[in-house]
Amino acid sequence: MAAASIIAPVLDSTMMIEKRSSTADRVAADPLSSQIRVVPPHEYEKAAACLVEAFKDDHVVRYSIDTPDRGHWSEEERYELHKQAMEYVTYAHCLKGLVTTVGPDYDAVALWLPPGKNIDDLLTICRSGIWRLSYKLSKEGKERFFKEFLPLLATTKAEVLGDRDDRSWYLNYIGTKVGSRGKGYARQLIEHVSAVADQAGQPCYLESSHDINVKIYGKMGFSLRKQIWLTRSEEEIRMDVMVREPIKTLEEKF
Template sequence: MEQPISATVAVNAEERTLNRIAIDVGASKSSVATVEIVGNHPTKTATTGGDDVRVLTVNEYKKAGYSLALSFWEDHSSRYFIDTPDTAHWSEQQKWDLHLRMMEYITYAHLLKGLVVSAGPDYDCVALWMPPSQNMDDYITLLRSGMWRLSYQLSPLGRDRFFNEFLPLLNHTKASVLGPRDQDSWYLVYIGTKPSGRGKGYARKAIEYVTKMADQDGKACYLESSNEVNRMIYGKMGFVLKKEIWLQREKENVGLDIMVREPVGTEERERERESDADSGVDVK
């Protein structure tokens, strides 16, 4: 969805301003968690455009957020917060603007506290990972990322769905499925591939960048998937369906698959790759 020139100029100006702020507070590079993780697990990453996986920094949050917004624009779980009875009078542009801001805020929060990677030459696939012992629930992260703005930017019904149904359901489900490992596992919060980048294996690269580290450390990986097609794709990467949950305040319930990948050894991982050709389908 293209933005008008005036909006693009405004976005670029805002990005420059936030970049300067990020530099002032020492957040222009990678988060402390990212530096520690990457430092402890040296692996090949791209430093410029290309098909390899690249670890993103705070000043890239706009482009990464835009990629995720494109990826999830038609996703039922994303539309759940903007297609509410009290937004029936909103234009699609208004809904897109809010959807984009949500993705930017969430991306920024993960750049501050988690690990954000991309694959493909133009942010074709972006993955937001939360490492073990990390979360984005502290007040400083909520303030700096802009997540707090959603409390007044969402409509009353959208706000209720997001803060009183969606987030509590995800938190409770993750804790119940993982048990004592809840805070000692990798959490794939979002992964999206732009329509133009699908079918090229970018999502697999963005996922395997972390699952290799998780295997080395003996950590499980957890995700929620809102697209039933992806159940098979994630399954080929070692994820197992554990539970199905439902968002229930719309005319039709919105389902989410809960999947967990247990750590595997190097030999087992290589056997999986050899027996699994890329399906040509990429996750949203």
């Protein structure tokens, strides 16, 4: 669950739309896929609303917002900035990545970066509104987000995956609305993409900020590879880096 590195080149949106269609087609035989749909850019606010709710108290997501130099802000002001940041990132993934949802009202949402893709090009940063964080975050918030958080994620992913970095599926965020938890929605969203990754022999990668998630993701084939820490807050914040290796089919084994 973490924000992507947001500074590098990607393919244009037309090619990404083709990629979305290809992804959906390749898992059409999976009964889960009939319940899942790709979120188009014009629906980004509804998808983001799910993630805003799911991560409203997450200490990693709020790391750049809950800073000492914004101690005078009310919780309403902090929450509004959290909402805006999540909308920027969700829209960027709609433009250049893959955003999927399941449930009758965007009950669970996942933000993926397919192999070789990112949301770091100048056009996407401008169109999505991510550039606004450079002045909406406080001085300490910018230090945490741009100089600590993003570089740490990018460096760690490259170290863990090595030459497979550009051939992996990156799960940046996945969240479920409070009232929709326990229905298996998150599992459906992950398995929807991991089936494609298996077919292509590609790993899936994520960072998690909660102890219980190591066990939950472990049941979906992810294994803990590394632990990393954010160190600028009063207490260090740990993230668990996990990788799901592609599972071979019986045909591939024999």
